[in-house]
Amino acid sequence: MLELAIKRILVMPLLLILASFVIFSMVYLAPGSPEATLLGGRQASEQAYDQIREEYNLDDPFFVQYTSWLGRFVSGDLGDSITLQDTAANAIKPRILPTLELTLLASVFIVITGIALGMIAALRAGKATDLGVSLGVLVLAAVSPAIMGLILISVFAVDLGWFPALGLGDGGFDRLQHLILPAVALAASAVALVARTTRVSMIRTLGQEFIETARSRGLSSRTVVVKHAFRHALIPVVTISGLIAGYLLSGAVIVEYAFGLNGLGSLLVDSVQGKDFAVVQAIALILVFAFLVINLIVDLLYAWIDPRVRLSTERTG
Amino acid sequence: MSTWAAASLPVRTRLFRSLGGQRAAIAAAVVLGLFVLAAILAPLIAPYDPKSTDLVNSLSGPTGDHLLGTDGSGRDIFSRLIYGARTSLGGPAAIVLISTLIGLPLGLLAGYVGGFLDGALGRAWDLMLAFPSLLLAIVIVATFGRGLTPAVVAISITYIPFLARIVRGLVLVERSKQYVAACRLQGFGTPRILFGHILPNISGPVIAQLTLNFGYALLDLAALSFIGLGVRPPTSDWGAMLADGKTTILTTANPVIWPSIAIIVSVICVNLIGQAISDRIQRSI
Amino acid sequence: MASMLKIDGLSVRLPYEGEMASVVERISFEVGRGEFVGLVGESGSGKSITARSLIRLLPSGAETVGSIRLDDLDVLSLSDRELRGLRSTKAAMIFQDPRAHVDPLWRVADHIAEPLRLRDLGDDVIRAQSREMLDAVGIADPDHCLDAYPDQLSGGMLQRVMIAGALIAEPELLIADEPTTALDVTTQAEIMGILADLKRDRDLATLFITHDLELASAICDRVLVMYAGTIVETGPCVEVFERQLNPYTWGLLRARPSLTGPVGNLEVIPGQPVSGLEAPSGCPFEPRCAWSTDRCAEVRPPLEEVRPGRRTACIRIGEIADELR
Numbered sequence: 001m002l003e004l005a006i007k008r009i010l011v012m013p014l015l016l017i018l019a020s021f022v023i024f025s026m027v028y029l030a031p032g033s034p035e036a037t038l039l040g041g042r043q044a045s046e047q048a049y050d051q052i053r054e055e056y057n058l059d060d061p062f063f064v065q066y067t068s069w070l071g072r073f074v075s076g077d078l079g080d081s082i083t084l085q086d087t088a089a090n091a092i093k094p095r096i097l098p099t100l101e102l103t104l105l106a107s108v109f110i111v112i113t114g115i116a117l118g119m120i121a122a123l124r125a126g127k128a129t130d131l132g133v134s135l136g137v138l139v140l141a142a143v144s145p146a147i148m149g150l151i152l153i154s155v156f157a158v159d160l161g162w163f164p165a166l167g168l169g170d171g172g173f174d175r176l177q178h179l180i181l182p183a184v185a186l187a188a189s190a191v192a193l194v195a196r197t198t199r200v201s202m203i204r205t206l207g208q209e210f211i212e213t214a215r216s217r218g219l220s221s222r223t224v225v226v227k228h229a230f231r232h233a234l235i236p237v238v239t240i241s242g243l244i245a246g247y248l249l250s251g252a253v254i255v256e257y258a259f260g261l262n263g264l265g266s267l268l269v270d271s272v273q274g275k276d277f278a279v280v281q282a283i284a285l286i287l288v289f290a291f292l293v294i295n296l297i298v299d300l301l302y303a304w305i306d307p308r309v310r311l312s313t314e315r316t317g
Numbered sequence: 318m319s320t321w322a323a324a325s326l327p328v329r330t331r332l333f334r335s336l337g338g339q340r341a342a343i344a345a346a347v348v349l350g351l352f353v354l355a356a357i358l359a360p361l362i363a364p365y366d367p368k369s370t371d372l373v374n375s376l377s378g379p380t381g382d383h384l385l386g387t388d389g390s391g392r393d394i395f396s397r398l399i400y401g402a403r404t405s406l407g408g409p410a411a412i413v414l415i416s417t418l419i420g421l422p423l424g425l426l427a428g429y430v431g432g433f434l435d436g437a438l439g440r441a442w443d444l445m446l447a448f449p450s451l452l453l454a455i456v457i458v459a460t461f462g463r464g465l466t467p468a469v470v471a472i473s474i475t476y477i478p479f480l481a482r483i484v485r486g487l488v489l490v491e492r493s494k495q496y497v498a499a500c501r502l503q504g505f506g507t508p509r510i511l512f513g514h515i516l517p518n519i520s521g522p523v524i525a526q527l528t529l530n531f532g533y534a535l536l537d538l539a540a541l542s543f544i545g546l547g548v549r550p551p552t553s554d555w556g557a558m559l560a561d562g563k564t565t566i567l568t569t570a571n572p573v574i575w576p577s578i579a580i581i582v583s584v585i586c587v588n589l590i591g592q593a594i595s596d597r598i599q600r601s602i
Numbered sequence: 603m604a605s606m607l608k609i610d611g612l613s614v615r616l617p618y619e620g621e622m623a624s625v626v627e628r629i630s631f632e633v634g635r636g637e638f639v640g641l642v643g644e645s646g647s648g649k650s651i652t653a654r655s656l657i658r659l660l661p662s663g664a665e666t667v668g669s670i671r672l673d674d675l676d677v678l679s680l681s682d683r684e685l686r687g688l689r690s691t692k693a694a695m696i697f698q699d700p701r702a703h704v705d706p707l708w709r710v711a712d713h714i715a716e717p718l719r720l721r722d723l724g725d726d727v728i729r730a731q732s733r734e735m736l737d738a739v740g741i742a743d744p745d746h747c748l749d750a751y752p753d754q755l756s757g758g759m760l761q762r763v764m765i766a767g768a769l770i771a772e773p774e775l776l777i778a779d780e781p782t783t784a785l786d787v788t789t790q791a792e793i794m795g796i797l798a799d800l801k802r803d804r805d806l807a808t809l810f811i812t813h814d815l816e817l818a819s820a821i822c823d824r825v826l827v828m829y830a831g832t833i834v835e836t837g838p839c840v841e842v843f844e845r846q847l848n849p850y851t852w853g854l855l856r857a858r859p860s861l862t863g864p865v866g867n868l869e870v871i872p873g874q875p876v877s878g879l880e881a882p883s884g885c886p887f888e889p890r891c892a893w894s895t896d897r898c899a900e901v902r903p904p905l906e907e908v909r910p911g912r913r914t915a916c917i918r919i920g921e922i923a924d925e926l927r
Contacts, residue, residue, distance in 0.1 A: 019447045023456070030460045142584035144536040146543040146559055147577045154570035165567065209702035213764075216659055217717050217771075218690030220682075228705050250451030250540075257544050258563060269544045272459040280459045284452065291449050307751045308706055 012296050019288045020073075023281050024066050027056075030277075034058055040082055040275030055080070073285065079278030083271070088282045091267065096286075098168055099263035101175070102255065103248050105183035106190075110244065114191040115237065118198025122233070123225070125203055133195065140192035145251040149185035149258035156181060166260035182259045186251045190244050197240055202233040231305065238302050245294040249287055342593030345586035352583060356402035363396035367553040378571050388558070388572040389565045392551075398575055400553035406583065408469050408548075409534035413527055415473035420480035421523070425511045427481065428488025435485070442478035450475040451537060458546045465554075468547035472537050476530060483526055487519040521598035528591035532584045539580055555580050605671075606775050606807040607633040607656065612668035614651050614660065622665060625651050625877065627831040630905070633775070636805040640818030640839060643828035644854075646877030649811050652828070653779050656809070657689050673774060690720055694768035698780040700760035704752045710763050711748040717771040735766040738803075739796050758789035765796065769804075776800075776808045783813070794821055815854055819843035827851045830876045830886035833905055837912040845926075847914040850887045852926045885916070893922045 030037040035052045044052075052058070057065050072079075078088040121133035143151075157165035169178035205211065206229055214224045253265035260266070264283055271279040355362055364384070371391030378386045385394040427435040445453065457471035491497060492515075500510045541547035542556025543563075550557050555576040562573035614626040626648040633639045643649040654660055656670060658677060670677040673692055680688060697703040704713055714732045723731075729748070736744035739762040752760055761781060768776065778797070782790040798821055800806055812818050818825050819839045827835040827848065835848040846852040853871040873890040876882075882889065884899040891898070895918065903915040908923075916922075 015443060015447045018444050022444070026456065026460045031462070138585060138588060139581070141588060142532070142536075142581045144540055144580070146540050146556075147580060150559060150563060150566060150570070150573045151577060153566055154573065158567055158570070209697065209699065210705040212659065213695075213697065213703045214705070214716075216657060216689055216695040217767075218686040218688070218720065219716075220686060228708075231707055232705075246449035249449040253451065253455070254540050254544060268455065269546075272455060272463075273545055277459070280456070284448075284456050287449065287452055288447055292447055306707065308753050 008296055008299050012292050016289060016292055017070075019292075020070055020285055021066060023284050023288070024069055026281060027277065028062075038082075038277050040277060042082070042275075073282070078282040081271075081276050081279045083274040083276045084279075088279045091279060092264065092282060092286070095262060095264045095267050098261055099252055099256070099265060102179055102182055102186065102261065102263060103252055105179055106186040106248060106252075109183055109187040110190045110194055113187070114194025115198050115234070117191070117195040119202055119230075119233075121195065121199045122202030122206070125199075130199075133199070137192045137195050140188050141196075143188050145185050145188070145254045146258060148188045149182065149255050152181045152185050153259070168261055178261075182255045182261060185258070186248065186255045190247055190251075193240065193244065194237060197236050198233060201236045202229060205229045205232040208232070235302070235306055238298060238305060241301075242295045242298045245298070246291060249291055338596075339593055342589050345589040349583065349586045349590070352402050352579075353406060355399050356406055359399045359403065363393075363399045365393035365396040367392060367397040367400040368551045369393075376565060376569055376572070378569070385575050386571045388561055390551075390561075394558075394572060394575050397553040397558060398555070398579055401555045401558060401576065402579070404465060404548050404552070405535065405539065405555040405580070408465065408538045408554075409531050411469050412473045412476065412534040412538065413531050415470070416476035416480055416530070417527060419473075420477040421484055423477070424481040424484025425488055425516065428485035429492055429507065429511055429515070438481065442482060445475070445478045448475075451540060454537065454541060455546060458541065463546045463549070465548045465552075468538060468541045472534060472541070475537075476534070480526070480530070484519070484523060487522060488515060491515050491518055522595070525591050525595040525598065528587060528594060532587040532591070535580065535584055535587070605632045606635045606637070606673060607809070608669070608671040609652075609656075610669040610671075612652070612655065612666070612670060614648070614655050614667075615665040616651075616661065617663040625831055626655070627902075628668070629828075629831075629833045631826055631833060631836065633807050633809055635774070635807050636801075638801050638808045638810060638821060638823045640810045640812060640822035640825040641828060642812055642815050642818050642825055642854075644813055644875045646830070646875055647828040648831040648877070649828050650779055653695070653777050653809065653811050656775075656777055657693050657695065658685055659695070690717055690771055692773055693775040693777060694771060694773035695777040695779065696761075696764050696768045696781050699784045700757060700764050701752065701784075704760055704764060704767075706752050708752075709748070710750050710752070710755070713752075713763065714748070714767045714770055717767065731770060732766075735770045736763070738769075738800075739763075739766045740792070741766075756789075757785050758792060761785060761789075761793055762796065765793075765800075769800065769806075774807060776806050777811075778808060779811045780813070782817070790817075797821065815843065815851070816858065827854070830880075832886065832902075832915065834887065834916070835912075835914045836905070841912065847908060847912055847919055847923060847926065848916050849891045849893055849922070849926065853890075893918055893925070 027034045027037055034056070035049050035058065038052050038056060039048065057068055060068070076089060078092065080086070081088050081091050084091050117133050117137070121130045124130050153165050156162050163181050164178050165181075167178060169175045206225075211224060211228060214228050215221075219227070252263065253268055255261070256263040256265035257269050264286070268280065268283045268287075270276075271283065369392065371387065373391065374383070374387050375389055375391035376387060377383060380386065383393050383395065385398065388394055388397070423438060427438045448456070453475045454468070454471040457474060458467050461467050461471075488511075496514065497510065500514055505513075538547055539554075539556030539559065542549070542554050543559045545560060548554035548557045550561050558576040559573060562570075562576070566573060609632070610630045611628050612626060612630070613624060613628050615622040615624050617623075629648075629652065631639075641649045641652065651660065655664075655666055656672065656677065658666070658680075660666065666678055668678075672688065675684075675688065675692075677685075677688065711729070711732060714735060715728045718728050718731065732748060733744040736747055741747050741759065741762055747755070747759065747763070752763075755763065765781070781797075782793050785793065794817070797808070797810075801808060801821075810818060810822060815825070815827070819842070822839040825837065825839045825842050826833050827842070827850065829850050835842065835846065835851045837847070842851065843855070846855060850871075857871060871890055876886055876889075882899070884901055885891070885894070885903050888894045888898045898917060901917075903917045905913050905915045907913045908919055
């Protein structure tokens with residue numbers, strides 16, 4: 001188990017470095033000169049061009065530029081924002097927490113609702129409840145965060161007035177109130193995926209032979225499900241958590257934009273629209289890092305839950 | 318079929334049948350076909366020019382003049398919906414086409430030839446998949462500029478690793494089968510084996526996946542347009558209409574409802590068709 | 603001998619393609635206390651369904667008619683709670699593929715201890731009993747085995763673990779559904795040895811399901827032969843093995859090459875074995891039987907005693923018995 005963990009932990013930084021290389025190279029891949037790209041196509045004086053050239057060491061060989069960029073990044077200097085006239089770090093810092101809160105709330109929602117719906121549908125497979133859930137899932141899967149967000153705003157915020165429509169609110173409970181609709185919007189189609197996966201997996205698990213053994217020993221249906229079927233059925237869900245994490249990070253961008261939340265996602269959108277290149281690069285790298293870390297945790301979790309995975313690396317021959 | 322197995326039909330098939338099964342899928346295909354037809358015949362069907370504004374009548378609900386109402390700039394929503402189908406359905410089609418043209422051959426090669434090529438491609442996919450998919454698309458669009466074409470290309474790129482991996486997996490299973498060995502013994506070249514024999518055998522799951530991808534592409538493209546990085550107003554596009562409607566959401570939901578319905582219905586139809594295809598495959602196994 | 607298990611007129615129907623199909627048709631038999639009875643048949647004969655019906659372990663939608671009396675309890679009329687009590691104390695079942703039937707996410711210790719956890723026993727008591735049980739089934743290093751996961755054990759060891767898990771609750775009836783079919787021949791012999799020891803040491807009534815008549819005759823006291831959902835022949839094991847009184851049983855043995863004598867041409871029963879679902883009216887074996895007459899296809903032959911302790915379901919046995927050599 002430890003050996004597996006070490007192997008995975010070593011691979012991750014490699015991917016991160018490669019990804020950072022790609023992100024860095026964006027400046028050169030973009031049409032036009034690097035200086036123009038960094039300036040966001042704005043009209044600038046000769047002086048401004050020189051400043052940019054110096055700040056980003058554009059006269060140095062490519063690889064040196066990359067390493068110094070990476071070095072600065074790691075030590076906290078994420079570049080400067082053209083649009084905000086401030087360091088990128090200062091622009092980004094206050095945005096991290098809201099995005100974190102949003103994605104965490106959405107995750108809780110996805111896990112609880114998705115798994116519960118999937119289990120219920122599986123245990124009543126073929127009957128009315130199952131049908132209802134499956135239909136609901138079919139519709140939910142088609143509703144992207146953008147659509148869900150707008151609908152929720154319109155129905156629950158504007159028409160019914162149960163929740164505030166936009167913004168983050170003032171901390172504590174008010175914050176929670178502001179985050180509920182966005183979290184639901186973000187969670188919606190992932191709930192569909194998790195419910196569907198859980199349902200299929202649970203039905204498959206209940207048809208497995210070791211369930212028969214458990215029943216033959218006089219265990220009640222409930223005990224059989226809770227003690228044996230549950231863990232097995234959840235394995236595929238753990239497998240797709242990586243996918244869901246990616247979906248959450250992408251979806252957060254959309255939802256923050258729709259609800260006017262000042263998170264990392266909306267800053268990303270603003271920066272792309274405002275052609276604030278340095279900020280875009282910084283946020284991209286942070287999100288990739290978060291994504292890779294989450295995937296690593298998922299991999300380790302998977303190995304922990306299923307001893308067969310652990311054992312396949314430990315067994316000899 | 319042993320008496321034991323006979324007692325329990327796969328639950329999925331039972332459920333699929335009760336969800337309407339093949340009939341639902343056919344209905345879905347018809348609906349989708351109508352959408353496509355409407356998009357093609359737009360100039361003939363649409364009552365108004367989708368770009369002509371009429372600020373006096375802006376944000377009206379459905380009326381006699383405007384079947385579905387007007388948006389914030391007074392444009393007829395119904396006409397915009399019809400014209401919007403061109404990019405909202407054509408874009409995903411292009412995305413699926415591009416990502417398949419690149420991802421399919423690469424997956425076939427990686428799965429069949431293996432070795433260094435497979436390893437190198439695998440690492441490339443790992444790198445691409447280190448980015449959450451929409452984020453990668455955003456980064457690409459940020460680099461090369463916004464608009465329909467960059468958005469389509471960007472999303473296509475993000476789909477390549479998924480498709481390549483799935484195809485590779487399918488090929489790996491086929492490779493060890495006897496008909497492949499038979500082909501090799503007969504001296505068939507790799508391209509012939511790959512495209513003439515292996516590809517037809519895996520076409521079922523691949524087509525099912527492509528159908529699902531169409532749905533995802535629809536949503537992704539609409540999302541990009543929604544945040545202003547894809548198709549932008551005044552061009553009609555369901556995602557762009559959502560972006561537009563967002564600005565007036567606090568007043569009325571009407572401009573947002575119709576493109577939402579269009580997107581939801583399209584994706585549901587696509588998913589039903591995809592499910593029918595994969596059920597067909599399962600049944601023939 | 604007091605009977606542990608008494609089956610009378612048992613029929614089982616399963617839902618199949620929208621209808622109810624008969625897979626077991628009016629069978630009757632007994633298993634005495636401490637008696638080792640073999641239930642022999644090919645796939646589709648209904649033997650596995652019969653085994654499972656004894657503790658009502660059938661798929662949902664199954665219909666069971668008739669009488670199943672286990673230690674004088676009417677199994678079919680037990681409430682859910684009483685049924686669970688029956689499964690955890692009186693009867694235990696072991697299955698064909700141990701790797702599929704033992705939860706791979708659980709350690710051996712937890713698997714074996716599971717039946718005991720339904721009672722109130724201390725952890726050390728449970729561990730001690732588990733160790734003892736593993737020892738009784740011939741596992742060399744019980745402690746190491748207890749801490750292992752199923753994936754780390756061989757098929758033979760896993761089957762022993764399953765047997766241990768079944769017997770730890772001290773049942774009075776063991777239902778063994780082809781416990782050795784998925785194992786190689788050497789391991790098969792070991793497991794059969796364990797079952798023989800257990801039979802001797804614990805006076806355990808056993809219903810041993812198998813497709814191998816020869817295997818059954820090595821260990822069973824009595825054997826019941828099933829075909830197409832009905833019992834076609836019964837009798838003491840060795841007697842049936844040496845002298846069959848039913849064309850099907852005769853054909854079954856002829857079709858198997860002998861490991862000891864010279865091997866001539868293998869005789870094959872023409873046609874395919876038929877399951878209860880497809881059984882015709884009249885004698886189910888009639889289409890494939892070399893001695894069949896028109897009368898055979900009309901009426902289902904009843905299972906009748908033709909010699910002391912020997913029963914067969916064949917209306918022509920009186921005439922053809924001498925030809926079945």
